Amino acid sequence: MYLSRFLSIHALWVTVSSVMQPYPLVWGHYDLCKTQIYTEEGKVWDYMACQPESTDMTKYLKVKLDPPDITCGDPPETFCAMGNPYMCNNECDASTPELAHPPELMFDFEGRHPSTFWQSATWKEYPKPLQVNITLSWSKTIELTDNIVITFESGRPDQMILEKSLDYGRTWQPYQYYATDCLDAFHMDPKSVKDLSQHTVLEIICTEEYSTGYTTNSKIIHFEIKDRFAFFAGPRLRNMASLYGQLDTTKKLRDFFTVTDLRIRLLRPAVGEIFVDELHLARYFYAISDIKVRGRCKCNLHATVCVYDNSKLTCECEHNTTGPDCGKCKKNYQGRPWSPGSYLPIPKGTANTCIPSISSIGNCECFGHSNRCSYIDLLNTVICVSCKHNTRGQHCELCRLGYFRNASAQLDDENVCIECYCNPLGSIHDRCNGSGFCECKTGTTGPKCDECLPGNSWHYGCQPNVCDNELLHCQNGGTCHNNVRCLCPAAYTGILCEKLRCEEAGSCGSDSGQGAPPYGSPALLLLTTLLGTASPLVF
Ligand SMILES: *[C@@H]1O[C@H](CO)[C@@H](O)[C@H](O)[C@H]1NC(C)=O
Ligand SMILES: *[C@@H]1O[C@H](CO)[C@@H](O)[C@H](O)[C@H]1NC(C)=O
Ligand SMILES: *[C@@H]1O[C@H](CO)[C@@H](O)[C@H](O)[C@H]1NC(C)=O
Ligand SMILES: *[C@@H]1O[C@H](CO)[C@@H](O)[C@H](O)[C@H]1NC(C)=O
Numbered sequence: 001m002y003l004s005r006f007l008s009i010h011a012l013w014v015t016v017s018s019v020m021q022p023y024p025l026v027w028g029h030y031d032l033c034k035t036q037i038y039t040e041e042g043k044v045w046d047y048m049a050c051q052p053e054s055t056d057m058t059k060y061l062k063v064k065l066d067p068p069d070i071t072c073g074d075p076p077e078t079f080c081a082m083g084n085p086y087m088c089n090n091e092c093d094a095s096t097p098e099l100a101h102p103p104e105l106m107f108d109f110e111g112r113h114p115s116t117f118w119q120s121a122t123w124k125e126y127p128k129p130l131q132v133n134i135t136l137s138w139s140k141t142i143e144l145t146d147n148i149v150i151t152f153e154s155g156r157p158d159q160m161i162l163e164k165s166l167d168y169g170r171t172w173q174p175y176q177y178y179a180t181d182c183l184d185a186f187h188m189d190p191k192s193v194k195d196l197s198q199h200t201v202l203e204i205i206c207t208e209e210y211s212t213g214y215t216t217n218s219k220i221i222h223f224e225i226k227d228r229f230a231f232f233a234g235p236r237l238r239n240m241a242s243l244y245g246q247l248d249t250t251k252k253l254r255d256f257f258t259v260t261d262l263r264i265r266l267l268r269p270a271v272g273e274i275f276v277d278e279l280h281l282a283r284y285f286y287a288i289s290d291i292k293v294r295g296r297c298k299c300n301l302h303a304t305v306c307v308y309d310n311s312k313l314t315c316e317c318e319h320n321t322t323g324p325d326c327g328k329c330k331k332n333y334q335g336r337p338w339s340p341g342s343y344l345p346i347p348k349g350t351a352n353t354c355i356p357s358i359s360s361i362g363n364c365e366c367f368g369h370s371n372r373c374s375y376i377d378l379l380n381t382v383i384c385v386s387c388k389h390n391t392r393g394q395h396c397e398l399c400r401l402g403y404f405r406n407a408s409a410q411l412d413d414e415n416v417c418i419e420c421y422c423n424p425l426g427s428i429h430d431r432c433n434g435s436g437f438c439e440c441k442t443g444t445t446g447p448k449c450d451e452c453l454p455g456n457s458w459h460y461g462c463q464p465n466v467c468d469n470e471l472l473h474c475q476n477g478g479t480c481h482n483n484v485r486c487l488c489p490a491a492y493t494g495i496l497c498e499k500l501r502c503e504e505a506g507s508c509g510s511d512s513g514q515g516a517p518p519y520g521s522p523a524l525l526l527l528t529t530l531l532g533t534a535s536p537l538v539f
Contacts (some may be wrong), residue, residue: 029240030341031304033318047319049301049341050350054145057138057293058107060313065103066133069274072119072285073100079122080283088282092119103134107293117153117289122282123269134264136293137169140313141325143259146294148223152451153287155219155270156211159185162223172263176223177206193224198231204257219289225257244343257532258298262306264291301341301349302326319353329354336380367412369396390417402430423450425461457483466495 036043072079073094080088093099096426101119108116123130147161160178165171179185188206196203209220226237233243247254269284278285297306299315307314307481317326319341320333329338335355342350364373366384369391369448373382387396399405399417409416422430422438426449432438440449443456443464452462455471459482461466465472467480474486478497481487488497493504502508 028293030301030343033302033304033351036457037283047351047353048345050304050318051294051299051301052304052306052315054294054296056294057142058136058291059295060140060308061136062311063103063106064135064137066135068130070120071102072121077122078282078528079119079285080280082211085280085283088280096374100379101287106134108287110290115151115153115289117287119153120266120285121285123276123284124281126276126278126281126284129267130269130284130286132266134266134288135169136264136291138260138313139168141258141260141298142295142313143254144225144259144293144295147225147227147292148262149290149292150221150264150288151290152219152221152270153289154285155272156221157266157269158211158271159267159285160211160221161265161267163263164259165263166255166258167260169261172261174204175262176204178208178211178221180207180208180211182206182208196228196231201231202252228256237416241346244346246281248343259295262293297325299326301343302351321349321354332356364395366396367391368414369412389414390419402432404432404434404436407435421448422449426450430530459484472496 030049031053032048034045034047037046038044049399062417071094072092076093076095076099077484078088079090079092081090091099092101094102098525101117102109105116106118110116120130120132156446157178158180158464162173162175162178164175165173177186177188178391179190182188182190184390186206190208191203191205192207192209193205196205210218214378219340229237229243232246233239234537237243266286269286271284285412297303297313297315299306300321302319302321303315303317305316307316312324314324315326317323317330319326320330321330321338322330327338329335333354338354339352341352344350359398364382364384366373369387369389374385375382380396383394385395387393387400389396390400392398392400397411402416402420402422404420406413406416406418418436420430420432420436420438422432423444423446424430426444426446427440429439432447437447438449440446443453443462445451452458455465455468456462457465457468465483467474467486468483469480473498474480474488476489476492476497478486478488478492484495486495489503490496493499493501500508
């Protein structure tokens with residue numbers, strides 16, 4: 001059966017235009033997972049954070065008593081009337097329906113008829129403590145949305161602990177202590193929820209408010225959810241936005257209101273007097289006529305419907321999530337890590353939908369340059385493998401180094417990448433920029449670096465000129481050869497033929513005719529070797 005009264009609406013997915021789209025009926029209650037909206041691209045789904053309606057959760061629980069045989073009536077016994085401790089001829093008999101008080105009667109409908117109730121055996125074994133554990137299990141995480149209310153048919157117990165579990169009963173934490181005397185029973189100072197504040201709202205307290213014994217008229221015990229909500233949402237819970245905002249950012253607060261199980265530990269029945277009346281132990285027992293627990297399935301803001309099937313609650317997950325609490329992404333939708341929906345931004349929240357896994361994208365776009373994709377676990381992403389046609393990149397959308405994009409070609413054109421053709425002698429490397437320009441060495445220019453700047457000449461790449469016919473003139477009749485050297489008349493030397501050869505040889509002046517032979521110096525030999533022997537002016 002479905003928990004949500006609005007199942008039919010959710011299942012049909014209300015279609016509304018973006019202009020007319022109303023916010024969810026009660027905004028902030030997140031009761032739609034998606035709507036269809038109109039955009040420039042036509043109709044599209046708009047996904048939102050969503051949660052099931054709050055409902056009576058006692059319909060979906062399993063109850064367990066410890067000790068298991070603690071319910072009265074097996075064997076039949078008599079007990080004293082609630083109001084009158086000296087009228088002790090009431091009967092409990094498990095085998096007679098009208099006289100039986102089984103645990104189910106804590107969760108039945110309490111109409112106008114005399115209330116039905118569960119009742120324990122009496123305190124026959126006094127002074128051995130009369131203790132009962134009542135465990136309520138949902139086998140599902142639920143979020144409490146209203147006070148837990150326990151109505152006792154007998155007096156309210158002198159000592160009791162309400163406990164909760166978040167892990168299906170493996171571990172338990174106290175939720176609240178109840179006693180007529182907190183200090184005596186639990187070594188705690190008595191407090192009431194009203195003594196708390198936003199900052200201490202998660203404090204576990206002992207309260208004496210509900211344990212005033214056997215004689216008072218009130219039979220009810222609360223665990224105050226709403227008073228705690230009110231620290232954020234204001235006294236009449238008008239500002240739920242503020243509460244949702246807090247819940248969104250404070251996991252501890254969310255967890256505080258979340259349970260899988262509750263346990264009521266009845267530790268000492270109402271005695272109402274200082275001493276236990278040992279002659280009338282049939283006065284003392286526990287009896288509970290009603291337990292109220294309102295809440296909703298915890299679906300991590302990914303579902304509005306919770307299904308009760310085979311005695312099990314399960315969220316009907318949206319946003320491509322799955323699991324009893326929508327706590328993970330569906331198979332093939334693990335394209336990014338799962339996360340719960342967010343109440344923020346108010347009022348529609350964020351769906352945090354699961355997106356298709358990379359490996360399931362058969363058409364990871366490679367622009368026709370590859371027909372194989374590979375999932376890279378480390379990066380949680382998919383890439384095209386072995387891009388052809390000189391392309392590269394995750395989607396073969398870039399040109400390999402040494403190539404540039406043909407601006408007038410489509411990305412899926414086989415010729416989209418053009419080789420740079422940088423001149424290997426004139427350029428620093430073989431890469432070019434987006435319009436095919438290479439990076440040139442000093443003195444070099446041109447898109448491909450195959451031209452020389454003025455003052456430079458190509459000689460295995462551009463070299464600065466040694467001589468030229470404009471600025472660097474060869475002197476004393478020398479002539480410039482290929483801009484790399486001056487060819488000098490026999491008597492001159494130097495880069496620009498600016499020196500007399502005899503000066504270099506140290507043989508100028510009066511005795512220039514004798515002494516060292518003019519062409520025999522080692523320097524000259526070196527020079528002739530360097531310039532080559534073909535020069536007609538040297539010999
Ligand atoms: C109730 O549960 C507590 C905690 O597990 C345990 O210590 C105690 O013995 C139980 N009481 C009964 C009556 O089973
Ligand atoms: C889940 O995935 C399917 C397939 O991509 C998509 O059509 C659908 O809208 C998704 N649902 C949600 C709620 O994101
Ligand atoms: C660039 O692409 C266009 C369109 O495909 C083509 O006509 C042109 O020849 C390409 N240019 C080069 C340099 O390959
Ligand atoms: C490439 O470099 C040239 C020369 O520096 C420049 O004019 C051109 O704008 C550059 N193109 C791009 C795409 O950067």
